[in-house]
Amino acid sequence: MTTITPAQPPDDKLPDNFDPFEHLQKIYIPQHNALVKRYFADLGDDWKPNIASSRSALRVACTMVDNDNQLMMNLRHHLLFDLLGYGKKDLGIFYGIPAESFQESVDGRPQVFLYFSQDSASVSEGEKKVEAEYSFRLMNETPATMTPVKAIALAKDIKQQFISGGQGVVFTKGKNIYKYYHEEHGYRLQVYGNTEVDTQDIITRLLKCQDILYDENRLVVSTPKKASITNQTATQLVYGKQKKKPRYRPVANVRFRYAYMYLRGNERPIYLVDATGRHHEALV
Template identity: 30%
Template sequence: MAIPENHSPIEHLHDLVRKKHNQEVRRFFKNQSFDEPAGTPKQQAAYACLMKDEDNAETMIMRKLFFEFDCGHAQSLQTPIYGVPVQELQRDTKFRPQIKLHFREPFDFEKHGDGTVSRVTGEIGFRITNKTSETISRADAVEYARQIKAEFAPSKLTWKKGHFKCTYLDIENGYDLRLFCLNKSEGISTIQSVLKILDKPYSDNNFQFIENTKEFPANPGTHRVYGRTVQKFKQRPIADVKLTHAQMLVYGQIKPVNLVSVAGRLKNAIENI
């Protein structure tokens, strides 16, 4: 379709930003009135956050910043995590270097656009048993990063998550893998790619495919939680997830070593995809 003669790219951008922003504002302040600038504090905030047709770029930015940071919407985007501060963990626990691969389902507007369905994530981790925090080096990290990029670049490998559990236990070499996969062959293929990072051989004796007849419905239904009806968690969802980033954790170092970053997810990564 040809671009209209009177088309304005700036106005087009303004319209899209305004529509998307106001959709998020209305969801965030879903129980508030949006036309009461002298109402309750929440009503005033809801009124101030909504972008108007006559807003210029500066005003739109002000409303965006006020909504995200002062009203707290940006905080709601962070997934709640149960965790321990790194300093406290390392004070009590000493460990071999670890590599963690992080995966996420690509965004699909039809599936994830309304915000009610979360993207499926995944994580694969293992230890480097022949190295310690004293002996591991930058050169080692560079080699690991190159191998991860070669094996797990999104264009090369997709982890097909599913109902079946595949395990790979090789304690001597630092592997205790437990992956949910679509089938046995997908599980073996993914595990073999993990082993190639440290150039370790695959052994059928370490692999186990656990079959089950239990059903894992795509829509698990709802239940009551804290006086509200909420959606139950979906168990073992079926989804294609791709690498988003990979990091190495080293005892004695607070920040992880960023090995691989996809689409600029991490700063100062050794390899970028």
């Protein structure tokens, strides 16, 4: 087997006291910290390290300094890119088919998505967060007529409906299915809720994003006989190992996190509102 040795720069191109790790730090740290600055842009450009708030404490933890060793650099990188999700921020939403093909399968009207998830503190050990995502279409717009000005106005309406006291509003997800169709206005909602009152509140907020009134005659409720399973204890044999059975429509509070819009012809989602601090490019 032939061994290929990477080409090394001539010795006379490097100083006698050249330290590869120190050189890497000088190149890497400014690049990494530039991403940290962008991610925490909401805290301002001029800042001194402080841990007075959770956001500023995270920024201090992510920021690399000259005397960091390799372990510290790795930990700071892992915190920013993996735990806080910066490395995933530009990934497209996966539909099972390419996004462009998905958009071609519908009429091309802009589609707005609102994402909800359970607070980490309320997730039982060994379970995944309960999530929810609902969407509607802007039937009076097309990719050609949609503009940044209109998007900002929509973002402000979503913020008004789904942000309260600086946090996303909460609703209780459950086993019952509440369908609300108003296709002329772009709504085909299917909400898993716990009570009709709670679910009606969320549906009404979604409608108000386009200044549309709630019509109780359009609501169809499906209540399964099977009981909801929130805390699963039963197991099943999977590939030679005992694993927990899937939960059945668990009851859990989910909080609004962010909203984004897809336009046909636009490769990346347009983030409208963000209550997580992860999407610095969000319009609101």
